[in-house]
Amino acid sequence: MKIVWAGSKHDFEVSDRIARLVASDPVFSKDTRTMMDRKELFKNTLRKVAHAWKRINELRLTEEEAGKLRFYVDQPAYTDLHWGMFVPAIKGQGTEEQQAKWLPLAYKMQIIGCYAQTELGHGSNVQGLETTATFDPKTDEFIVHSPTLTSSKWWPGGLGKVSTHAVVYARLIIDGKEYGVNGFIVQLRSLDDHSPLPGITVGDIGMKFGNGAYNSMDNGVLTFDNVRIPRDQMLMRVGQVTREGKYVQSDVPRQLLYGTMVFVRKTIVSDASIALSRAVTIATRYSAVRRQFGSQNGGPETQVIDYKTQQSRLFPLLASAYAFRFVSEWLSWLYTDVTQRLQANDFSILPEAHACTAGLKSLTTSITADGIEECRKLCGGHGYLCSSGLPELFAVYVPACTYEGDNVVLQLQVARFLMKTVAQLGSGKPLVGTTAYMGRAEHLLQCKSSAEKPEDWLNPDVVLEAFESRAFRMSVACAKNLAKFSIPEEGFSELSADLVEAAVAHCQLIVVSKFIDKLKQDIPGAGVKQQLEILCSIYALHLLHKHAGDFLATGSLTSKQVALANDILRSLYSKLRPNAIALVDAFNYTDHYLGSVLGRYDGSVYSKLYEGAWKDPLNETVVPEGYHEFVRPILKQH
Amino acid sequence: MKIVWAGSKHDFEVSDRIARLVASDPVFSKDTRTMMDRKELFKNTLRKVAHAWKRINELRLTEEEAGKLRFYVDQPAYTDLHWGMFVPAIKGQGTEEQQAKWLPLAYKMQIIGCYAQTELGHGSNVQGLETTATFDPKTDEFIVHSPTLTSSKWWPGGLGKVSTHAVVYARLIIDGKEYGVNGFIVQLRSLDDHSPLPGITVGDIGMKFGNGAYNSMDNGVLTFDNVRIPRDQMLMRVGQVTREGKYVQSDVPRQLLYGTMVFVRKTIVSDASIALSRAVTIATRYSAVRRQFGSQNGGPETQVIDYKTQQSRLFPLLASAYAFRFVSEWLSWLYTDVTQRLQANDFSILPEAHACTAGLKSLTTSITADGIEECRKLCGGHGYLCSSGLPELFAVYVPACTYEGDNVVLQLQVARFLMKTVAQLGSGKPLVGTTAYMGRAEHLLQCKSSAEKPEDWLNPDVVLEAFESRAFRMSVACAKNLAKFSIPEEGFSELSADLVEAAVAHCQLIVVSKFIDKLKQDIPGAGVKQQLEILCSIYALHLLHKHAGDFLATGSLTSKQVALANDILRSLYSKLRPNAIALVDAFNYTDHYLGSVLGRYDGSVYSKLYEGAWKDPLNETVVPEGYHEFVRPILKQH
């Protein structure tokens, strides 16, 4: 199972080796992270990044290995944006000359960059950004300016304290005319002494959710007071400004930029599976250690993992971690496919690929965020301690629901795409990729599920048909309701909450179907396939139970069928139980990476909790600071 | 509406006066709380507590006013446990002599106490506690001892650094025989110099979820090495140990102790409504300030509160805050009723009162915890900043799902009670209080809802019948499935996830019905009742939509009826929209109490966010600490 999770033997081996390397290096210790104040934490992060860079160079790690090393160091830092957004932005939006000039500097980290799009007043609506870049033909420069308070750049990671450069998004203005939002490379700080350049005000935006967590990142605020940059620092792959001040669309289609989005979002889906699998590992291991109630004749109490309520909360999350892993594998394939098609000037699948990555980003990050918190609750009181690792994991993870597209805004995009697709049914327009099922419109609107006994729900075809029918009928119902409005936009707005539900149903179908597809592949390892079949059924059937209202309201299933699915689901939990620990061990996380006393591989939870407590700064003295000033006077007042 | 929310004119006036008093006192400032390290935060908390105590005495505040003052100071501290658990434990479990001896000391805070029940190895299962209290007839003392690592007391608030005394729960052992878990008053620290007494090891258990948040509380660890206490420090109201070492049951029934539980849990339900209303205030006000998309001809963009998706996430939470408020009012009445009956030796309603408070505690805290996080997400990126107030509110609130009974364990208790009630139907046993509806068993199993058009769902009787029918049918279905098992306990365990769902349905019915009851009362203020009717309908119908699967699967409603309910729900959101701000202003929270830049009363969000950023410690220097050591070498390596 380890190999299946890792993707390949090679992946497993590299990950395993690098994870151990990181775990054994004291500079990368995470033990006191949640106790540090902001400045300490930040400095410690700079230290780790520098050390990682040193090790990468000393050991001559490959790009793959270097990426894994940064991953296992598990510390949000300015480098995430440098490598993850600044470099890709230049690659995706820069001309070849621009790439030749800037990328080598970035690769060697002779400049450090960030991605400055969001402003105080605008995030989701990129077209509403207020920062301006006005072309000055006299000097052949752009004047970058923040005209209002709300135009202050706000949020970019790495901006606050470290970045020397940024890709800044601003409205291009030439001769008083606007040409939409474009990206510009702007130097922010002196490469000599790191002080902000003239006209630039930059700082950190302050504390964020949680201890440790994302506070190691210097999300920043930035304003421009008429800052001048050379004309060739506008990213000009899709549109250019000439020396004469003419805006010229290049022959590179704008859609190319979507390719990058597909890439970034596929990474987010893969990160979701990782974050969820970490939380599940901790909760599963601890649930096997924790005993509560049910002692018979003075024997040991019941492991809480044996309670059906615990299983019904935990195992679907375990199954989801696997499901998200496989759908992210599939997204990798999709990305390659899209890239090849774009190169061949075939843009036909872009809308579908875009909708599907947007929807999956939204779906997987929402479930993961809630799932981490559920895992924390599954650990009872002890899950509330930082030493459980779960509070920090939650705090560091949740913004994934917001950045790279607010999850609700994204599902509305998916819904728009679905409504378009439904409207075009029967028009002869081919249905591509994840919408292919809509081709069987008539069948899906009429079919009656053949499930008659619990075991029928183990049949992937039965499951798939139910999910297809439910998703399609929900889309069709929305389309019908929309048709009642004379102004379509008004209808879309009025029905948007229902539309989001239809979009979610569609996305769940994608995940279920990709899990089923995975099982059709050749899967090595004794018994591995059987395990995955159980997980796949649990994934699908827990959704069916949770969203029973959809299946029933659309008439896709009868109450009886829903009840049968629930019966088999219970028995699947019992089947999974003996392998639960093995299934989380398959993630192959080191204790360092997990960072959780409750999730320790050796199960020595209580002794480590006890030892750990004494390291809290409050325990440095037996009598606390402030006792004489603030407690004793109360006790002794009379 | 302010009066309705506050409960009475008097309550409103006291709250308003005290809230302003607190807000204007610089010692109670919360501005830098999330930036403080643990020691600073803790010392600052001690300062606030001492100052509050001083003000309470200087101003000669009444008990009611003092309670409100502590409430508005809004800082978890050792006093919460002193007043909230230590004092009530002595009151509830101490004999009259014990109360006469200890309460005056506690009231004057000449001793400070905590409630030490939970151990490293046992929380939910109180009967599994391992600490022992062995009677030594020679010296007329108990020897309190921690026989194992897992028997270490772990979690008690106020224990770690401040408490001088604790009510400790331990297994009573006399002459080698066990007499179950009992409470003992144990002195922990010297009243002279605060050092732990011989045999006592005590400390803080370390950092917990979030910045600021509950880290101001010294949850503690405590072990006993054969610590001796006088015999009269066992709390002996229900059972006594005589000088000769005989255990004697007193004539005070054990059930009396449940009264305290009802009291504590009613407070938790009321706290839920407050925490949720705070989060909703922030998200509602910010949603009216925040604009995104939808600008027409260069005009202002749409306030995000006008998006139906935003409304469908936010307004049910607003309605829930009101619903929880009213159900907690009703619980106060129930508590008085229970107390009077207990005094009259009438224990008949205890099981029902106990199940219903346990269930409502579970329901309201779960929804509130999730609701706070949803409100944070409703604020987009800015909700992730500590200055939004929401991260801390979440972190400080979530343990309410775990303490005073893990929420799942509690619903299992409710389910047990429901199964017993269903089993006794027809036996002639009277159905009391919140189970009265089960008296109409036959009707509820057969009735068909009369809802035919959207407006029918505004009729409280239609709503109530649907909720009763759904809840009852779910209970009956569980009971039927249970009957298939030859060993009832096995059945209960196997079906426990379904049982929890039935319990939740029952609890939701209680909240809905108490909201409807509230509307039957005389409600002063123009238009207030109409507003409440809208809220009540939204509360009920959003649940109906969310749990449509239950209503459909039990045959309580048809798909058509569920769709009609959803139609009217959408129109209710539009009706509520114009009053949304007024409805949150009715909570009458000061900016100090809310502690949120996004939730400011005057709406000046952006300027305050911008100003606030610069106060972060990282902005003390323009070039960050660590630059020369860890960043410059990377930039300059070649």
Ligand SMILES: Cc1cc2nc3c(=O)[nH]c(=O)nc-3n(C[C@H](O)[C@H](O)[C@H](O)COP(=O)(O)OP(=O)(O)OC[C@H]3O[C@@H](n4cnc5c(N)ncnc54)[C@H](O)[C@@H]3O)c2cc1C
């Ligand atoms: C940790 C973190 C790191 C970040 N890093 C970066 C970075 O490196 N660079 C960068 O440029 N930015 C960054 N961001 C900013 C991020 O991209 C934005 O916060 C995100 O795009 C969401 O936008 P918003 O904050 O404006 O939310 P809003 O759009 O203001 O959302 C507020 C509410 O309005 C709703 N809403 C908005 N529009 C609609 C609509 N049309 N219909 C219905 N509902 C709507 C949303 O659902 C949400 O509930 C970061 C943010 C965070 C939290």
Ligand SMILES: Cc1cc2nc3c(=O)[nH]c(=O)nc-3n(C[C@H](O)[C@H](O)[C@H](O)COP(=O)(O)OP(=O)(O)OC[C@H]3O[C@@H](n4cnc5c(N)ncnc54)[C@H](O)[C@@H]3O)c2cc1C
């Ligand atoms: C912030 C905070 C403050 C606290 N303050 C105090 C205090 O002042 N004094 C004090 O004495 N204690 C205190 N506690 C402890 C608290 O009361 C316990 O944490 C709580 O009772 C839960 O018990 P647990 O931690 O043992 O959880 P567990 O019972 O170990 O829960 C772990 C998991 O097992 C499941 N589970 C347990 N039993 C069953 C069952 N029978 N059936 C199905 N599932 C089951 C739970 O649902 C949960 O998912 C505090 C805790 C916290 C977090």
